[in-house]
Amino acid sequence: MKLAVFPSSIETSRALILRLVELMNEEPDRIFNIAVSGGNTPALMFDLWANEYLDITPWNRMKIYWVDERCVPPEDSDSNYGMMRNLLLGIAPIPYENVFRIRGEAKPVKEAVRYSELVKQQLPYRLGWPEFDIVLLGAGDDGHTSSIFPGQENLLTSTSSYVVSIHPCNGQKRIAMTGYPILNARHVIFLITGKNKADVVEEICNSGDTGPAAYIAHHAQNVELFIDKGAASYIGDVSKEIH
Numbered sequence: 001m002k003l004a005v006f007p008s009s010i011e012t013s014r015a016l017i018l019r020l021v022e023l024m025n026e027e028p029d030r031i032f033n034i035a036v037s038g039g040n041t042p043a044l045m046f047d048l049w050a051n052e053y054l055d056i057t058p059w060n061r062m063k064i065y066w067v068d069e070r071c072v073p074p075e076d077s078d079s080n081y082g083m084m085r086n087l088l089l090g091i092a093p094i095p096y097e098n099v100f101r102i103r104g105e106a107k108p109v110k111e112a113v114r115y116s117e118l119v120k121q122q123l124p125y126r127l128g129w130p131e132f133d134i135v136l137l138g139a140g141d142d143g144h145t146s147s148i149f150p151g152q153e154n155l156l157t158s159t160s161s162y163v164v165s166i167h168p169c170n171g172q173k174r175i176a177m178t179g180y181p182i183l184n185a186r187h188v189i190f191l192i193t194g195k196n197k198a199d200v201v202e203e204i205c206n207s208g209d210t211g212p213a214a215y216i217a218h219h220a221q222n223v224e225l226f227i228d229k230g231a232a233s234y235i236g237d238v239s240k241e242i243h
């Protein structure tokens with residue numbers, strides 16, 4: 001697991017965009033299947049991407065999928081797809097057919113099956129699971145990642161790539177990528193910013209598999225953590241790794 005700490009959430013987001021572009025430039029003949037997360041944290045990154053990095057990004061070599069989606073229509077302010085479309089995808093010259101949204105407005109169980117099948121058709125398979133090139137994750141202050149919440153660890157070993165999960169506090173239904181496809185990804189990158197995430201970052205860095213985010217961070221391949229100083233508050237001396 002590689003850790004990169006930056007002074008602010010803006011610098012963390014910028015560094016992550018540059019890292020993604022770098023990964024794509026390292027393999028100029030590859031189409032990158034990238035699964036993105038939602039929530040609040042990536043909004044800043046999407047906004048910066050649209051405003052500062054459109055020109056250096058190989059949009060025609062990117063296919064965008066979602067790690068998870070809230071079961072709401074795209075116009076709802078909770079929609080992960082809607083947020084990324086408004087901030088980035090509606091602005092970037094990415095081919096329309098390269099964006100594969102989870103239909104939050106559809107019947108959840110049916111949509112989880114449809115999206116698992118779509119991913120199966122679109123992606124190469126390795127070890128019996130779809131192989132994303134990059135899975136971008138966030139983490140909740142409760143230790144969740146994707147929409148796999150503490151207490152739902154059975155979803156880490158689900159036999160489906162996507163399932164319906166339920167937010168334990170507000171009961172909102174979600175469609176979530178499960179454990180095996182995340183572990184099978186070629187690169188797993190976490191973006192975690194803010195002091196309220198300091199505990200979960202501390203668990204990821206210093207503890208055992210205390211929650212879904214820590215489990216994934218400890219068991220996935222090529223894991224990179226992009227965090228800001230606030231999120232790094234409890235992990236001791238990381239000065240050598242601060243960029």
Ligand code: 6PG
Nearest residue numbers: 037038039040041138139140146
């Ligand atoms: C979602 C996400 C989720 C997110 C974390 C962090 O739909 O909520 O994809 O897994 O990454 O909840 O969310 P925040 O950035 O809003 O704290």
